Amino acid sequence: DIQMTQSPSPLSASVGGRVTITCRASQNINSALAWYQQKPGKAPKLLISKASILETGVPLRFSGSGSGTEFTLTISSLQPDDFATYYCQHYESYSPKFGQGTKVDI
Amino acid sequence: EVKLVESGGVVVQPGGSLRLSCAASGFTFEDYYMHWVRQVPGKGLEWVSLITWEDDSTYYADSVKGRFTISRDNSRSSLYLQMNSLTAEDTALYYCAKGLRWFGTILDSWGQGTRVTVSS
Numbered sequence: 001d002i003q004m005t006q007s008p009s010p011l012s013a014s015v016g017g018r019v020t021i022t023c024r025a026s027q028n029i030n031s032a033l034a035w036y037q038q039k040p041g042k043a044p045k046l047l048i049s050k051a052s053i054l055e056t057g058v059p060l061r062f063s064g065s066g067s068g069t070e071f072t073l074t075i076s077s078l079q080p081d082d083f084a085t086y087y088c089q090h091y092e093s094y095s096p097k098f099g100q101g102t103k104v105d106i
Numbered sequence: 107e108v109k110l111v112e113s114g115g116v117v118v119q120p121g122g123s124l125r126l127s128c129a130a131s132g133f134t135f136e137d138y139y140m141h142w143v144r145q146v147p148g149k150g151l152e153w154v155s156l157i158t159w160e161d162d163s164t165y166y167a168d169s170v171k172g173r174f175t176i177s178r179d180n181s182r183s184s185l186y187l188q189m190n191s192l193t194a195e196d197t198a199l200y201y202c203a204k205g206l207r208w209f210g211t212i213l214d215s216w217g218q219g220t221r222v223t224v225s226s
Contacts, residue, residue, distance in 0.1 A: 043216035
């Protein structure tokens with residue numbers, strides 16, 4: 001069973017700052033990784049698939065990179081709307097697995 | 107616009123059963139993988155189950171295998187989750203989610219969730 005581990009958690013950041021969240025897979029998952037954003041009281045929102053492909057409408061300050069076992073989600077200039085919890089997800093199986101989440105707060 | 111609306115969440119006693127429903131609209135329901143994902147308040151996301159569009163194959167997390175059953179009714183654009191032998195560990199907000207057409211285990215649309223509480 002593939003395990004997904006995110007770090008750090010939580011993450012304190014400032015508006016305008018650069019944020020990097022890491023997601024590690026317990027074995028090689030190639031680029032089969034998605035990132036989601038969840039705000040309090042809301043459903044998750046898909047940001048990125050295939051490790052680096054931004055969904056339509058996602059601001060360009062978000063980017064994803066990585067392959068194999070190590071992946072990163074970067075927010076280049078944190079905006080007030082970006083304070084949320086971020087989850088990575090391995091999806092190349094019929095048993096998708098989420099990381100434990102990284103809360104980005106002030 | 108894709109819309110997913112869950113219902114059926116209630117307070118149920120341990121050992122009890124419950125059926126959740128998800129009404130879908132805004133897309134051709136029969137052409138998509140559909141999922142249930144749950145979240146304990148204040149905790150992370152846990153994928154629960156999926157049903158494919160090709161042949162209604164079903165898959166489950168180990169934590170619910172043998173107790174939960176996912177199903178779909180394409181004529182009603184509805185997804186269901188039959189939950190049996192419930193325990194306190196099943197207490198969570200249950201989301202219905204839709205998979206991407208090109209890769210069904212990427213979840214691109216979510217409902218707002220329905221709350222299940224297992225308590226005596």
